[in-house]
Amino acid sequence: MRAAAGVLAGGLAMTAVSAGQPRGASVRGRVELPHVPVMVERRPASGELGEGPPRDAAEWRRAVVYFETAPKGAFEAEDVHAQMDQRNETFVPHLLAVTVGTTVDFPNDDRTYHNVFSLSKTKRFDLGRYAAGRSKSVRFDRPGVVRVFCEIHSHMNAFILVFTHRFFGVTDPDGRYQIDSVPPGTYTLVSWVEGAVRDSKSITVAPDSRVVEADFPLR
Amino acid sequence: MSTRSRLALPIVIVLGLCARLEAQGWPEQTATLFDGRVTLGGEATATVAPEDKGHFTYTDYERSSLQLVRLGVAAAIRPIDRLTFVVDLRAEGDTSGGDWSAIPVALYVRVRPWRDRRFDIQAGRIPPVFGVAGRHIYASDNVLIGTPLAWQYLTVLRADAVPANADELIYARSYGWQPGYSVGDDGYARGVPLATAFRYDTGVEARIGDDVSLVSVAVALTNGTLSAPGLRSSNGGPQVSTRVALHPSPAWVIGASYADGRFVADTVRDGLPASQSGGRYPQRTIGGDAEYSLGHVLIRAELVAARWTLPVLGPPPIDNPLWSTGVSVEGRYKIAPGVTAALRGDHLGFNSQTGTYLTLPWDAPVSRVEGGVSWAATRHVILRGSIQYNSRNRGPIRSATLPAAQVTLWF
Numbered sequence: 001m002r003a004a005a006g007v008l009a010g011g012l013a014m015t016a017v018s019a020g021q022p023r024g025a026s027v028r029g030r031v032e033l034p035h036v037p038v039m040v041e042r043r044p045a046s047g048e049l050g051e052g053p054p055r056d057a058a059e060w061r062r063a064v065v066y067f068e069t070a071p072k073g074a075f076e077a078e079d080v081h082a083q084m085d086q087r088n089e090t091f092v093p094h095l096l097a098v099t100v101g102t103t104v105d106f107p108n109d110d111r112t113y114h115n116v117f118s119l120s121k122t123k124r125f126d127l128g129r130y131a132a133g134r135s136k137s138v139r140f141d142r143p144g145v146v147r148v149f150c151e152i153h154s155h156m157n158a159f160i161l162v163f164t165h166r167f168f169g170v171t172d173p174d175g176r177y178q179i180d181s182v183p184p185g186t187y188t189l190v191s192w193v194e195g196a197v198r199d200s201k202s203i204t205v206a207p208d209s210r211v212v213e214a215d216f217p218l219r
Numbered sequence: 220m221s222t223r224s225r226l227a228l229p230i231v232i233v234l235g236l237c238a239r240l241e242a243q244g245w246p247e248q249t250a251t252l253f254d255g256r257v258t259l260g261g262e263a264t265a266t267v268a269p270e271d272k273g274h275f276t277y278t279d280y281e282r283s284s285l286q287l288v289r290l291g292v293a294a295a296i297r298p299i300d301r302l303t304f305v306v307d308l309r310a311e312g313d314t315s316g317g318d319w320s321a322i323p324v325a326l327y328v329r330v331r332p333w334r335d336r337r338f339d340i341q342a343g344r345i346p347p348v349f350g351v352a353g354r355h356i357y358a359s360d361n362v363l364i365g366t367p368l369a370w371q372y373l374t375v376l377r378a379d380a381v382p383a384n385a386d387e388l389i390y391a392r393s394y395g396w397q398p399g400y401s402v403g404d405d406g407y408a409r410g411v412p413l414a415t416a417f418r419y420d421t422g423v424e425a426r427i428g429d430d431v432s433l434v435s436v437a438v439a440l441t442n443g444t445l446s447a448p449g450l451r452s453s454n455g456g457p458q459v460s461t462r463v464a465l466h467p468s469p470a471w472v473i474g475a476s477y478a479d480g481r482f483v484a485d486t487v488r489d490g491l492p493a494s495q496s497g498g499r500y501p502q503r504t505i506g507g508d509a510e511y512s513l514g515h516v517l518i519r520a521e522l523v524a525a526r527w528t529l530p531v532l533g534p535p536p537i538d539n540p541l542w543s544t545g546v547s548v549e550g551r552y553k554i555a556p557g558v559t560a561a562l563r564g565d566h567l568g569f570n571s572q573t574g575t576y577l578t579l580p581w582d583a584p585v586s587r588v589e590g591g592v593s594w595a596a597t598r599h600v601i602l603r604g605s606i607q608y609n610s611r612n613r614g615p616i617r618s619a620t621l622p623a624a625q626v627t628l629w630f
Contacts, residue, residue, distance in 0.1 A: 041249045043260040044295035046307035046325030046419075047346045047354030049437045050339030050426040111431045113469040113512065119557050119598055126556040128514035131469040149598060155249050 025209040028178040031063040031171050031191050031198075032218040043154045052089070061194065062095045062170055065177045065216070068188035068200065070165035081105055081137075084148070084158060086114045091148060091158035097168050100143055104160060107135035115151035122146045122162060145195070159195065184209070191216040250630060257296050261630055264289045264358045267314050268623035273616030274396035275585065275609035276365060277373055278417045280320060281409055282313040284366050285607075285623040291324070291357065301331040305341075324356065325419055337432060342423040348437035349445055349460045349476040350506045352521055352547075353416045358627040362551055362561035362593045364605045365623075368585060369523035369545025370416035372567055373409050375582050376527060376541070378447040378454065379484045380404040384533040386574040393583035393614030402532065403487035411446035413525040413545055413567075414504065420448030422457065428464075435464045444480040444502045446525070454481040455488065456499070462506075470513050476506035482527055495530040502527050515553035522546050535574055541581050542570035557595035564588050583613030601627045 042052060080102050085092040087109045098104065106116045108130055116136070117126040122144030127136040129152070140146065140162045150156035161168070167187075169177035184207045190200045199216045250259040268276075268285035276283045293307040307325035312318070327343030347353040352370045355361055365371075373395035375388065380403035382388040391398040395410040420441035428435030438461045443449035445460070458480020465473045483500035491498075508521040524544040531538050549563040565587040569580040591605025603625040610618045 041251050041255050041258045042295075043249045044258050044293040044305060044307075045260070046293055046305055047356060047360075049346065049348060049354075049424065049435075050329065050337070050341065050429060051303075051331050052429060111469070117556055119595060124556040126515070126553055128553065129469075129512050129517075130514070147598070157248055 024180075024182045024184065025205045025212055026178055026180050027182050027189065027203060027205065027212045027214055028169075028176070029065070029214040029216065031065060031175045031177065031193070031216040033061050033063060033171070033175050033193065034218070041155060062093070062173075063175070063177070063191050063193045063198070063216075064095065064097050064161055064168055064170050065179065065189060065191050065214075066097070066161075066163060066168035067165065067179075067182075068190050070167050071183045071185060079103075083107065084160070085109055086116070086150070086156070089150075089153050089156055091150075091156055093158070093170070095159045095161070095170060097161045097163065097170050098140060099166055100141060100162055100164050101139070102162070103137050103139045105135050105137045108132050113152055114156070116148060117151055118146050118148050120144070120146045126151075147195075161192070182212070189214050256298065257294060259292070259294050259630075261292045262289065262357050262359055262627060263291075263629075264625060264627045265314065266364060266623055266625040268364075268621055270315060271619060271621055273609065273611070273614065273619045274373070275587070275611070275619050276371070276607075276621065277396055277409070278366070278371050279373065279409060279412060279415050280311060280417055282311075282317050283315065284371055285364060285621055286313040286315045288312045288314055289358070293325075301334060303329040305329060322418075337429050337435075338425070338427050340423065340425050344419045344421050344450070345424050345439065345441070346419055347414065347445065347448075347460065348424055348426070348439045348462045349414060349478050349504065350462070350521060350523060351474065351508045351510070351519075353414055353445075356416060357629075358603075358625060359601065359629040362559050362603070363549070363563055363589050363591045364603055364625050365563070365587070365589045365607050366416050367521065367545065367547040367549075367563070368565045368567040368587055369413045369521070369547065371412055372545075372585060373412055374543060374569075375410045376446070377404075377408060377410055378444070378482055379408070379486060380406075381483060381487055381529050381532075382537065384574075385535045385537050385572045388537060388572060388581050389574045389577065389579050392579065392581065393611055395582065402530070403484065403490060413523050413543055414445035415448060418448050420444075420458070421450050430466065433466055435466070437462050437464075441480070444482050445478050445504050446502060447482065453484050453486070455485055456481045458502075460504075470511055472508075472510040474506070474508040476504075476508070478502070478504045478506075483529065487530075491530050492532075495532065498528075498530060500528050500530060517551040518549070519551075520546075520548045537572060539570070539572065541572070543582070544568050554592075558592065560590075560592050562588070562590045583611045585609065585611040599629055601629070603627070 082098050083105045113129045115129045123146050143162045143164045146160040148158040169179045171177045184205050186204045191198050265288045271283045276285045289311050291309040296304040309324045310321040327341050327345045330340045375391040375395050375398040380400040383401045397407040399407040420443045422441030424439035426437040440457050442452040460478035462476040482502035504525040506523045510519045527541045545567045547565040551561040553559045568584045569582045572581045587609045589607035593603045606622045
């Protein structure tokens, strides 16, 4: 994960990018993943007097595809908001990718308390206990990987990936991703799944390219 | 093996495990097998503290709760929906060089008859439905290292031996670690706490509602009593225990508990005079608990009041029930991510009995204040430090200040 955090910080790209070029190609493809839900089983606790409240299956496992190095001029902090829900004792989405400067809201949509926290080096925070209908926020100022947990429900966990640039995409339930407005150049594209880099490949976006396909098959 | 080696070895093992697993990267999700049908959890804990010569912190496993070394593995096996087998195996030793023990703390089956109704039945070696502290058995559930007095402190009462008269009882005051009596087992052995947090009883339990219900009710029928749980019945009848919990809001949990079961062992009853051998001699216990939490603050209070009726022998007879009341109040505050401070005040009192010359509480009242800090070095490695001051108004050692340090690794 440390390696991944370093990669997310990125470096200035060596690729040729014309600064005034507003449009570019779309890089898209599919990351092949086993179609299994994110595991939400509770840690066995012998002191329980019965089952916990019923929960729905969590969302499907997803991946992030990102540029290891981004085009020049892509490094700009954005003051935007993203959201990670707490629902059915699950973080939704399980995987969130944002740019540096993003504030993530953590609304509690359950009937019970949650206590969102992270001990990651990228961002250490603890939002304390708060009830349904309330939300607390955290601003992410450094790139890297942030592991998010609930102190009360040990099975609740999620990832937030913080990038210095906007050239990344989270896969949909079918494993498809798309990264738009990519300037011409040669890039290293990385697929990242559940805490680790799974694969990487080099792609070239030609000046006249509209779409560049890059798939990551299951190995 | 020297005492120092005995002390060092388990700590080295736990720290070694911590380092190795940290280096490999921890699985952040619950460990599962067979497509989630089996879930696993575990904990390794090592605690060091100076010797507790006053036996303030000794448990009914005959070791100090401040010197525990514990290795535990829990598994929930769900072969089909609505049926779960829960097993919790624990090996326990101490850093002062005592013997090791290994037991299944919990071993039970859980059935949810209706998928959409919050009604569960558990049978086997089950957690206590009474109160709350008895279900927080693992270090990962607690900030402080010590256990509330009502759930740990050994009184002078025993189920397998009873005092022949009030003088014998009063004479034993403050010697809960090893009281000896002339009726029943005539050796010296440990006394019992009001309720034990270290062993589960055997029986069947049903619960309606859960933590998000406005009201939840749990009822259990078990072999032993809160103070002396057992694998099989040795006291002539089951214990009934119940707890009603209110959750008026996520911030509050308010509970009331009651338990009633025969306390005196069959072996003692069989040796009593005919006029006394038919007695029930129960332990009746009432409890109240409340928890409030918001933001980075958690406050928890629990009361446990136990009443034992013993055979009336004498003279002078023990003709009043023996009462003991334990009250604890604990506050926690999260100072920073991963760092929590806690403070607990605790008192255990006893009602008076009249001997030939004196009227005194039947055991020496004891108080404890414990403060400590826990630090989650990583999510799965927790370091704790605490200091507790114990005081008792009787006995060869009437006070003890006990610092302790603990490392816990859990998954």
